[in-house]
Amino acid sequence: MNFREYRAGVSRGLPVGMGYFSVSFGFGAMAVSQGLRALDATLISLTNLTSAGQFAGLTVIVAAAGLWELVLTQLIINSRYALMSLALSQRMGQKIGFLPRLLIAFFNTDEIFALAMARQEPLTVPFLLGLGTLPILGWTGGTLCGALAGSVLPESIRTALGVMLYGMFIAIVVPPAKRERRILAAVVLSLVLSSLFTWVPALAKISAGLAIVICTVAAAAVCAALFPVKEEEEAAV
Amino acid sequence: MSIYVYIFAMALTTYLIRVLPMTIFRKPIKSRFLRSFLYYVPYCCLTAMTFPAILSSTSSLLSGAAALIVAVILAYRGKSLIVVALSSSAAVLLTQWALALLG
Numbered sequence: 288m289n290f291r292e293y294r295a296g297v298s299r300g301l302p303v304g305m306g307y308f309s310v311s312f313g314f315g316a317m318a319v320s321q322g323l324r325a326l327d328a329t330l331i332s333l334t335n336l337t338s339a340g341q342f343a344g345l346t347v348i349v350a351a352a353g354l355w356e357l358v359l360t361q362l363i364i365n366s367r368y369a370l371m372s373l374a375l376s377q378r379m380g381q382k383i384g385f386l387p388r389l390l391i392a393f394f395n396t397d398e399i400f401a402l403a404m405a406r407q408e409p410l411t412v413p414f415l416l417g418l419g420t421l422p423i424l425g426w427t428g429g430t431l432c433g434a435l436a437g438s439v440l441p442e443s444i445r446t447a448l449g450v451m452l453y454g455m456f457i458a459i460v461v462p463p464a465k466r467e468r469r470i471l472a473a474v475v476l477s478l479v480l481s482s483l484f485t486w487v488p489a490l491a492k493i494s495a496g497l498a499i500v501i502c503t504v505a506a507a508a509v510c511a512a513l514f515p516v517k518e519e520e521e522a523a524v
Numbered sequence: 525m526s527i528y529v530y531i532f533a534m535a536l537t538t539y540l541i542r543v544l545p546m547t548i549f550r551k552p553i554k555s556r557f558l559r560s561f562l563y564y565v566p567y568c569c570l571t572a573m574t575f576p577a578i579l580s581s582t583s584s585l586l587s588g589a590a591a592l593i594v595a596v597i598l599a600y601r602g603k604s605l606i607v608v609a610l611s612s613s614a615a616v617l618l619t620q621w622a623l624a625l626l627g
Contacts, residue, residue: 309606327527334535341567344534346553346573354525354533361537364569367562368538372545383548392543443569446582447616453578454595454612456570461599465568473564474571481572495577502572503565510568511560 289413296417299406303398304421308429310338311447313451315433317342320449321349325434332430336394347496360496363503371400378403379410387412394419404441425432469514477506587619 311332318328323345335341343360372395377389383391391412399418403410437445464471484490484498493501553559579588591612598608 306605309609313609323527323531327531330528331531331534334531335538337538339546339566339573340534340538342573343569344530344616347528348527351525354529357530357533358537361534362541362566365538365541367565368542369545370559370562371551372542373550376546376550377552378576388546389543392546393539395542443583443617445595447589447613447620450581450588450591450612450616451580451609453574453581453591455605456574457592457595457612458599458603458605458608460567460570460574461596462602465600470564470567476567477571478575482576485576499569499572504567506568506572507561507564510564511557514560515556515561 289411291416292411292413296414297420299418300399300418300421303402304425306398307425308432310452310455311426311429312436313448313455314338314341314345315430315435316437316445316448317433317452318345318430319437319446320445321345323348323434325431325438328434329427329431333423333427336396336426337365337368338452339456343496343499346499347494350490350494350496352494352496356494356496359398360500363500367397368395371395371397375403379415383410383412387415391415393417394423396422398422435464469510472514473506473510476509477502480505487494548575582616583620584623586623590615590619 312332314332315325315328318331319325331341331344335344343364344357347357347360372392375391375395379391399422402418403415406414433448437448439486440448443475460474464474472479480502481498484493490498553562567608575592578583578592580586582591594615595608598611603611
């Protein structure tokens with residue numbers, strides 16, 4: 288194990304780890320406010336390491352919907368990771384073997400992917416493991432803290448904390464939508480669809496998890512047909 | 525059903541999506557439509573998850589709406605993730621407090 292490479296990875300991962308701590312704090316607070324136990328919420332974060340997927344998963348779990356619905360929401364919402372894993376796989380080259388790949392794939396999140404791809408020097412296993420260390424700790428630890436805070440704080444503060452995650456989603460979506468028309472189109476389309484699924488009585492019968500999947504697939508497919516993306520423009524969110 | 529079955533199914537699905545393209549299926553995706561589709565997915569799913577759910581996530585429609593409006597304005601002005609998130613939480617607290625005062 289090359290410790291210099293590992294340390295280089297850890298220091299690159301530090302800001303991401305801190306950011307993850309705050310986002311997952313919101314997830315933890317929301318999960319307990321919806322009736323999950325603090326340790327179960329923490330286990331979700333430790334084993335999944337994905338904000339949007341976990342949130343959608345939480346929706347399905349709280350609704351006690353079918354397992355197939357849970358799997359479907361994850362397949363759709365996390366589909367973009369397949370693209371990132373492909374790209375990272377090419378970037379890693381032949382030197383990195385099968386076993387390390389099994390480990391590295393586990394923490395290939397949007398931000399870790401971006402950091403790995405941005406590295407000038409060749410990617411090594413210790414560097415990538417270092418890169419993943421603090422984000423995993425931050426994501427899991429933040430969930431635990433948020434869940435514990437949510438469990439002991441009064442109801443009014445708990446609901447206020449539960450909104451944090453929505454706030455972060457808005458902070459992720461609004462700036463690129465402001466910059467790019469086609470992203471704005473995707474956002475508006477998805478917004479209209481999800482409103483229909485909430486307020487049109489016949490559509491409101493469809494469960495929340497499935498509604499998220501349908502809105503995502505429909506809006507993304509329409510935009511992909513109308514405004515196809517050139518290869519070099521595909522920066523990760 | 526036990527929550528651990530859910531958590532396991534969720535973790536396994538997510539892991540397979542990440543690990544298969546890194547180990548077994550390693551050919552780049554050629555279809556421009558599919559690549560574009562995957563490009564739009566995060567924006568669409570985050571939006572569908574946030575709206576209108578945020579409006580009913582608190583004890584009153586007003587405080588949910590306050591959280592939404594504050595978050596959109598601050599995000600539009602380019603404030604950081606954590607500032608936007610904490611401000612929308614504060615908006616909920618203040619609105620609930622104001623509503624309680626008004627009785």
